[in-house]
Amino acid sequence: MLPLEKEHITNIAYDTVIFGFTGDKLKILILEYQNSGLFALPGGFIRRDENLYDAVKRGVRERTGLDKIHLEQFHTFGKKNRDSAYPFKKIAAGKGYPITSDHWVLDRFITVGYYALIDYNQVKPTPDKFSDSIAWHSIDKLPPLMIDHEEIVEKAIEAIRNDLGKKPIGTNLLPKKFTMKELQKVYEIILNKEFRRTTFQRKMLSLDFLKRHEKLYTGAANKAPYLYSFDESKVEKE
Amino acid sequence: MLPLEKEHITNIAYDTVIFGFTGDKLKILILEYQNSGLFALPGGFIRRDENLYDAVKRGVRERTGLDKIHLEQFHTFGKKNRDSAYPFKKIAAGKGYPITSDHWVLDRFITVGYYALIDYNQVKPTPDKFSDSIAWHSIDKLPPLMIDHEEIVEKAIEAIRNDLGKKPIGTNLLPKKFTMKELQKVYEIILNKEFRRTTFQRKMLSLDFLKRHEKLYTGAANKAPYLYSFDESKVEKE
DNA sequence: TATTATTGTATCAATTTGATACAATAACAA
């Protein structure tokens, strides 16, 4: 039996899949625990006086430095064998905080999965107190992750795919102003499917949520593309 | 501080929105606690040695008598004020099982919402040990529900609406064989939107997951409709 | 055999999407 825990609620945690877009790849933030060779999603526990959503938001803020982020809950993982006693002990010992084997964090946990969409260029990834590094990894070549974290990532991608077109996904992965080509790339990577340039452009413009701005002169020897932004008043319909 | 609990994990529970279709209404099962005037969704706790999914399945089996049911997780509710101390005490006292105020069930709970789709005509609704009755209620006129259960129902309907067309929703709400008119009614009620009969029929047939069977002679003075069933081998594409 | 309420399809128009073509650049080189 575990000792009582006063600060957090027990048996439940959250994990976040934090997505960023580099211009041609979708990446997520992965923690690495030194002295253990273990990789994991950023996650945490919920304080007794804190809403679940606020706990997740706090965690994402701590890892990324960002406050305004698009957070979406997508699935709760509740298989009975998803405890992390072994890695936790190893990590804690490695960090010089050995924990007794009846510590509450070693009990069974159900975890709520959230995904976050952020502007890649605005993030300062910061490791948590148990990990030594946090880094971006392309979703198509992740290191082997702890427990069921690979399944969590899978489900997150499914969810984002499902939400694209319903929720302002592009808005949050791209900078304020972007080209049509970048927007198309976001759609293509998320849906894992290529689009015909002309049809995509016509479709996006017809949906009437893009505002056109000045042109972007990159120095390339060809016609400069327009920059677009999402028209806030219409983005709900995306 | 609460005493230890050995059989269940704490701070986390589940609630189920069990949908049935009567032919022209979508209904859900609601428990009523006598001596309290309180209505609630069927729910329960998760045993330490039990997968979350299995706990929910067990609960639905106990309330409906059905074993093969379509269960889908849709959202987890984690606001900090969603404890049910007051109603729980009232209910337990009314049932003659007074509980001490430090009992684990009175602590804060995060709940995982699942919806179930079942064949209305096959169910034998059975109340749980704390409630005196369980009954079908149309989703458009529910009694006032406990805590945030109305929000849970809302989210369940949103989810089912979202899943229609992706998951075999119709399959589970209708009997094995059904008419095109019944199928259309299911779509209309879930999406809260009417369809043109001819377009709907053409669309459904073109999707190629319906098998046509014998005609249904109801005794009405008009052409008898065909009965259809979902072609199991193709229903994934629905 | 006519009547009535539905059901299952066919038909043609309207809309959306797919495929292709082409004019309009922005930088640079001759």
Add this chain to the structure above:
DNA sequence: TTGTTATTGTATCAAATTGATACAATAATA
């Protein structure tokens, strides 16, 4: 200045999908 090159933004016509309407094919019954 004038070509050249790689893109970008639209126009155009064909193909596919959906909307609207019409109508033939019944089941029961008078």
